[in-house]
Amino acid sequence: MPEMRQDPVTGSWVIIATERSKRPHDFILPVEQKKGGSCVFCYGNEDKTPPEVLAWRPGGGKPHTPGWTVRAFPNKFPAVTPEGDPNPRKTGINRRMEAVGTHEVIVDCPDHLETLGRVTDEQAGLAMLAIAERYKVLSRDPRCKYIQVFKNYGLTAGASLEHSHWQIITLPVVPEVFIKEFAGVRRYFESNGTCIYCRIISDEIAVNQRIVETTDEFVVLTPYASRFPYEMWILPRRHQHDFGNIAGNDAKSLGSIIRRTVRRLERAFNYPPFNIVLHTGPPGKGYETFHWHLEILPRLSVAAGFEWGTGIFINSTSPELAAAALRPMNPDIRRD
Amino acid sequence: MPEMRQDPVTGSWVIIATERSKRPHDFILPVEQKKGGSCVFCYGNEDKTPPEVLAWRPGGGKPHTPGWTVRAFPNKFPAVTPEGDPNPRKTGINRRMEAVGTHEVIVDCPDHLETLGRVTDEQAGLAMLAIAERYKVLSRDPRCKYIQVFKNYGLTAGASLEHSHWQIITLPVVPEVFIKEFAGVRRYFESNGTCIYCRIISDEIAVNQRIVETTDEFVVLTPYASRFPYEMWILPRRHQHDFGNIAGNDAKSLGSIIRRTVRRLERAFNYPPFNIVLHTGPPGKGYETFHWHLEILPRLSVAAGFEWGTGIFINSTSPELAAAALRPMNPDIRRD
Numbered sequence: 001m002p003e004m005r006q007d008p009v010t011g012s013w014v015i016i017a018t019e020r021s022k023r024p025h026d027f028i029l030p031v032e033q034k035k036g037g038s039c040v041f042c043y044g045n046e047d048k049t050p051p052e053v054l055a056w057r058p059g060g061g062k063p064h065t066p067g068w069t070v071r072a073f074p075n076k077f078p079a080v081t082p083e084g085d086p087n088p089r090k091t092g093i094n095r096r097m098e099a100v101g102t103h104e105v106i107v108d109c110p111d112h113l114e115t116l117g118r119v120t121d122e123q124a125g126l127a128m129l130a131i132a133e134r135y136k137v138l139s140r141d142p143r144c145k146y147i148q149v150f151k152n153y154g155l156t157a158g159a160s161l162e163h164s165h166w167q168i169i170t171l172p173v174v175p176e177v178f179i180k181e182f183a184g185v186r187r188y189f190e191s192n193g194t195c196i197y198c199r200i201i202s203d204e205i206a207v208n209q210r211i212v213e214t215t216d217e218f219v220v221l222t223p224y225a226s227r228f229p230y231e232m233w234i235l236p237r238r239h240q241h242d243f244g245n246i247a248g249n250d251a252k253s254l255g256s257i258i259r260r261t262v263r264r265l266e267r268a269f270n271y272p273p274f275n276i277v278l279h280t281g282p283p284g285k286g287y288e289t290f291h292w293h294l295e296i297l298p299r300l301s302v303a304a305g306f307e308w309g310t311g312i313f314i315n316s317t318s319p320e321l322a323a324a325a326l327r328p329m330n331p332d333i334r335r336d
Numbered sequence: 337m338p339e340m341r342q343d344p345v346t347g348s349w350v351i352i353a354t355e356r357s358k359r360p361h362d363f364i365l366p367v368e369q370k371k372g373g374s375c376v377f378c379y380g381n382e383d384k385t386p387p388e389v390l391a392w393r394p395g396g397g398k399p400h401t402p403g404w405t406v407r408a409f410p411n412k413f414p415a416v417t418p419e420g421d422p423n424p425r426k427t428g429i430n431r432r433m434e435a436v437g438t439h440e441v442i443v444d445c446p447d448h449l450e451t452l453g454r455v456t457d458e459q460a461g462l463a464m465l466a467i468a469e470r471y472k473v474l475s476r477d478p479r480c481k482y483i484q485v486f487k488n489y490g491l492t493a494g495a496s497l498e499h500s501h502w503q504i505i506t507l508p509v510v511p512e513v514f515i516k517e518f519a520g521v522r523r524y525f526e527s528n529g530t531c532i533y534c535r536i537i538s539d540e541i542a543v544n545q546r547i548v549e550t551t552d553e554f555v556v557l558t559p560y561a562s563r564f565p566y567e568m569w570i571l572p573r574r575h576q577h578d579f580g581n582i583a584g585n586d587a588k589s590l591g592s593i594i595r596r597t598v599r600r601l602e603r604a605f606n607y608p609p610f611n612i613v614l615h616t617g618p619p620g621k622g623y624e625t626f627h628w629h630l631e632i633l634p635r636l637s638v639a640a641g642f643e644w645g646t647g648i649f650i651n652s653t654s655p656e657l658a659a660a661a662l663r664p665m666n667p668d669i670r671r672d
Contacts, residue, residue, distance in 0.1 A: 011512075013509055096340060277644050309614065
């Protein structure tokens, strides 16, 4: 029997309809394979990107040369522009402003063919340390009201280049997904005096039906109202509202748990397309009740007319089944 | 220069970043071609679907036989179930209810290979008349709080079968997309005493930068804060809050203008994947300030990590450019 579930933070409904997974398909989603070769993110092509803003070369070496482990630079085709002021204005009922912000790329592995799930934990940790460092630098711009960190892997997840990378976009507005989530966080805090994500963590560990992995620092779980089949969230166990405050060692541990979680997905579904998105309190005061976390969104299904029309996602895999399938995927096995 | 624009109804921001369209792609979206053949929606396979709830056979004929022009039946793999009551309940902080509702399919053309843009206006009108009739029947169920009418065309738009069809899903809750839109409608009405969609229609006709087509009854435009490249809305010029009140002749005219609009898209982009979603006031009182309309969402781009994380869409085609490209596509040319 299909069931509706409500996200306890946002109030968004989903439909968990496991029978839908048996319907026939005229189409089969193409399996994506990396074509390989050399790209602008590869060693030797450093002059083809905008000037790097961060690069770690353990053996030394000049900027814009090979030998780096992680490398960050502005996106050559940015969605936002670093120059000027937002200058909000109105024509009739229509409001607009300049899309002022910074759009950066962090190449998290030198090897074109490598995937996030297969790199060493050290490499994944260094990449997250680089992201945290760029986050801290970018958050100092007073025009910046929010910073979105994300990763797209695979064509149907919106990646235009196949070489593994993360992206950071800073925004002159606080975006609506955060506003909605934070409204739920505040509502719960006002009634209960505690953080709803801390409550989710303790409830989920107690119920133990949707836990994928726990470490001393993080919990990986399939959320109760999962929108996407095999959706997973990674939450720090200790309450922290602002990703920008993360300590270096915690960033490294985060990189490692992200790698392990992605590896489970790679092993379960043969390198499916996915997005990873950071949800964090924005720079500035007043968001202390928030609890930053990451969402891993496998793109095994397609948001269609019903989802765009209603905002309600139809998910053919229950999060309990998803967690049971992902738990046994040993992330320490790095080769297929 | 990338620009942020705010939807005047919902307050949602988008980024219009036309330079993004020049970025390189390792991937190319596959062109989808219909495979053809006979499917469960074709003549002769009427016994392979659940029993029909509506069918028009101009030459007469028994139920579950060929000869129909439009045919509706319950979805064999429904996302909701017609039996029982929602029975909302709570475990800890988690709410759930049974997904009680009706999920129907309307096959809008007998020919497997035909597309919505190429059928006759009469055929397109009959299909919309059938949808309006089913809408009216389904809205009488007191458990029904909202009815979502939608069409998915193409694999990457979420269609699982290629034979042209529409779907209707009724819900035991008012969905969040409508709630957000209606909040904007009410806010505008309380300040101005008029409907914001009526204002959009008159403003857009006056400015004449985003109009694709107007008829005596409908306006087709590319919305000011388009989320998707070549997104189009179809609005009735006369204020009507509830699609369920549509007159038979208006439903036929609506079918015709939808066909014309889809035909422009087919001609401009060689049969791209798209969704069509109806936005309407739900059954019942209190929604008289709403103004129903249809959104046509071409799936030429992919919602990626940034969009899922923020709710802000990056659109590489301005709605002004989109309207200028779609206007000259003559929808009366039905063959390629």
